[in-house]
Amino acid sequence: MSLTQAEWQIIGFTLAACALSTLVILPFGLAVAWPLARYRWPGKLLVETLVTLPLVLPPVATGLLLLKFFSRRGLLGQFLHKQLGIDVVFTWRAVVVAAAVMSFPLLVRSVRVGFQSVNQRFEHIARTLGAGDARVFFTVTLPLASRGIVAGVVLAFARAVGEFGATIVVAGNIPGKTTTLSLEIFETVQLGHDASAYRLLIVSVIIAFGAVWLSEALMKKSAL
Amino acid sequence: MSRLLRSIVILVAVLLSHNANAAEVNVYAAASLTDVMKEIAANYEKESTDKIVFNFGASSLLARQIIERAPADIFFSADEAKMDDLQKAGMIASETRRDLLSNSLVIVVPNDSQLTITSPDELLTKVQRIAIANPRAVPAGIYTKQYLSGLGLWDKLESKMVPTENVRAALAAVESGNVDAGFVYKTDANISKKVKIAFSVPVEKGPKIRYPIAIVKETKNKGAAEDFLRYLESAKARTVFERYGFIVKF
Amino acid sequence: MKLEIRELSLRLEQFTLELDVDLQNARTGIFGPSGSGKTSLLETIAGLRKPETARIRLDNCLFEDTEQAYSLPVRLRRIGYVPQDDSLFPHLSVRRNLLYGTNGKSKHDTFSFDHVIGFLKIGSLLARDVRSLSRGENQRIVIARALLSAPRLLLLDEPLTALDASLKETILQQLRSLHHEFGIPMLYVTHDPVEANDICEEILILESGRLLSRGNPRELLG
Numbered sequence: 141m142s143l144t145q146a147e148w149q150i151i152g153f154t155l156a157a158c159a160l161s162t163l164v165i166l167p168f169g170l171a172v173a174w175p176l177a178r179y180r181w182p183g184k185l186l187v188e189t190l191v192t193l194p195l196v197l198p199p200v201a202t203g204l205l206l207l208k209f210f211s212r213r214g215l216l217g218q219f220l221h222k223q224l225g226i227d228v229v230f231t232w233r234a235v236v237v238a239a240a241v242m243s244f245p246l247l248v249r250s251v252r253v254g255f256q257s258v259n260q261r262f263e264h265i266a267r268t269l270g271a272g273d274a275r276v277f278f279t280v281t282l283p284l285a286s287r288g289i290v291a292g293v294v295l296a297f298a299r300a301v302g303e304f305g306a307t308i309v310v311a312g313n314i315p316g317k318t319t320t321l322s323l324e325i326f327e328t329v330q331l332g333h334d335a336s337a338y339r340l341l342i343v344s345v346i347i348a349f350g351a352v353w354l355s356e357a358l359m360k361k362s363a364l
Numbered sequence: 365m366s367r368l369l370r371s372i373v374i375l376v377a378v379l380l381s382h383n384a385n386a387a388e389v390n391v392y393a394a395a396s397l398t399d400v401m402k403e404i405a406a407n408y409e410k411e412s413t414d415k416i417v418f419n420f421g422a423s424s425l426l427a428r429q430i431i432e433r434a435p436a437d438i439f440f441s442a443d444e445a446k447m448d449d450l451q452k453a454g455m456i457a458s459e460t461r462r463d464l465l466s467n468s469l470v471i472v473v474p475n476d477s478q479l480t481i482t483s484p485d486e487l488l489t490k491v492q493r494i495a496i497a498n499p500r501a502v503p504a505g506i507y508t509k510q511y512l513s514g515l516g517l518w519d520k521l522e523s524k525m526v527p528t529e530n531v532r533a534a535l536a537a538v539e540s541g542n543v544d545a546g547f548v549y550k551t552d553a554n555i556s557k558k559v560k561i562a563f564s565v566p567v568e569k570g571p572k573i574r575y576p577i578a579i580v581k582e583t584k585n586k587g588a589a590e591d592f593l594r595y596l597e598s599a600k601a602r603t604v605f606e607r608y609g610f611i612v613k614f
Numbered sequence: 615m616k617l618e619i620r621e622l623s624l625r626l627e628q629f630t631l632e633l634d635v636d637l638q639n640a641r642t643g644i645f646g647p648s649g650s651g652k653t654s655l656l657e658t659i660a661g662l663r664k665p666e667t668a669r670i671r672l673d674n675c676l677f678e679d680t681e682q683a684y685s686l687p688v689r690l691r692r693i694g695y696v697p698q699d700d701s702l703f704p705h706l707s708v709r710r711n712l713l714y715g716t717n718g719k720s721k722h723d724t725f726s727f728d729h730v731i732g733f734l735k736i737g738s739l740l741a742r743d744v745r746s747l748s749r750g751e752n753q754r755i756v757i758a759r760a761l762l763s764a765p766r767l768l769l770l771d772e773p774l775t776a777l778d779a780s781l782k783e784t785i786l787q788q789l790r791s792l793h794h795e796f797g798i799p800m801l802y803v804t805h806d807p808v809e810a811n812d813i814c815e816e817i818l819i820l821e822s823g824r825l826l827s828r829g830n831p832r833e834l835l836g
Contacts, residue, residue, distance in 0.1 A: 212541045229542040230493060230526045262703055264662045267688035268695040269715035269763045279714075283705045312526055312537075313498075330425065331501055 143339055147324070151343060154321040157232060158300035161239035162247075162293055169247035169292065176248070177255035195245040199305025206237060206310045234311035235318050239300035247296040250359070254288015255281065291358040298351030302344070321347075386413040387588035390435055392426040393418060394442035394575065395530040396467065396504065396549045400608040401440070404601050412595075414588045422530035424501035430455055430580060437583040438593065440464070440575065442531075443503035447576040456578040464596060465575035466611040467549045468567050469507060472559040474541045481563040484512065487521055487545065495526045495537035495546035504531035507571040508547040514571075535559065549573075551609040567611070574613075615640070615767065615799040617659075617672050624665040624823075626654055631665075631823035637801070640793040643814030643831060644803045651823040652803040653698065656769045659801070660695050661688040672767060694760030694768040694798070698775065701756055702744050708755060709740050715763025725764055725796060733795060734758045734788060750781040757789075761796060768792070768800040774809060786812050807835040
């Protein structure tokens, strides 16, 4: 089984877009997971619900929300289009946005568990040794939570690669520009090109399998 | 008491017999036919006890569904290629096949656009993104590609194309303003209040658009399907088709 | 040194810890059965627990004044804390652990690394993995780490539990001469009368969060 050049381009594009989306959501994931893991505050349940929403909403519904928001006439899209000349809908940026939004809940969940597993005693000790909040976070909390964080990153990446519903709504399926692995599988199935569909299916399975395996292995170690 | 009982029995019998006669005709029709067919069906249902149930979509998608034994009674395609595919696969009753309609292509732009197009090659310079129905499968997209290839413009315009699931999705993309222009049927442009026609492809210069219709061989409602098909060829239906901008072939 | 703990009231699970004392000795013991509030007291002084009311001052540095809603952040209190449970950072090497409290400090704000290492005899442990240390080695490193941050006061919470007798004696000796060597006063929590007698100049006896008595350990504990 060997892949055509077009298929390699699609795989390469998908991996690159998902790597970017995962990178983008990482700081936000940390920033959101931290207060969720450590503190109680009014409105916490609302935030938890909003963050989990993309996980349970029909992906096309999420795609629709993103479409409305980023379209040239939409809330943010308007600003981007008129002031910065940047289009999101029907471009690679929409692929990244859809992947980011859909994989965010998984990242937050894993990171939150990671933070919760850090024994706060170490943070206390670090403070007595003179470390401020930032130093405690970066030199003690993050390293000790790293297994959960890495697991979250891997899971988010895998979810991004598997994203379809939101992507097709907000990015469309434009060959060479926004066609991802999932979109291409859909198209080849539609057109009856089964051989190609199966090749891409195998690639998807490999990526997903590897990512989930790695994520589970890391989380098991973290629980010890 | 027995008179009441008798009335109930008669009522139930009437209701049951009414249901026994009323059939549901499943019509799988191209997306571009959505509005016109709904109106025609509504008229038809006033005169008949049958009910028309629609499944609108890209003809390519519908053809695939029918091949997978979806319960369609009538297939109304936007191009001959899809009907040919079904005919080859032995899925349609060939004697019932006929070309019913034709259509023409137009270039539409959002209502608030300042764009003017006097000829298709202006697309090379005046627009960034053009929505069309997927040219790999959907008739509207295939017709467009045919037309532009004939003018030697397809290769140069290909990078601007934003392919969509079906022609109505292309229309929606133009309505939303997320693309600068789109290729749709004249009939689609007519029903939308959010787009305006920037250029009409002259019928003689444009691709030969044909909307064939046929009864699916494995239909369970042959009689009802035939009735409806006949209605579609009637003068009443013709008036409605023409009002929407379709070119009636028969 | 002078440690003022005034009008302290801290609500705990079974009782309320209440204390109103001035401590002036170099080596003060906090003595009592487990669960009498000793650990909570240390945590409050370190700033890791917030009391309902308190006015806590170390020499001329105000740590806590609930009436004025003032609380000096933990990192500014310069208190060395040796807790009961393992507290070496598991993700750092022994050396990194030791140096954690010296970050950004200039050479003369801290004690010499070699001096502290030599004093606690942990030179041979520098290359070891934190997870491979015995309890005795662990505790000595924790004490060294606290020392290296040049604290004003050392808080030790039952540092010698689970150690065998000869090791206890060795470390006790080191702790006894710590003030002489480095000039740092200490609060030493224990439930072992032998340790209290050995190390402390004065002890406070706590029970259920209340100060029972205070004085010379030999007299009080016999």
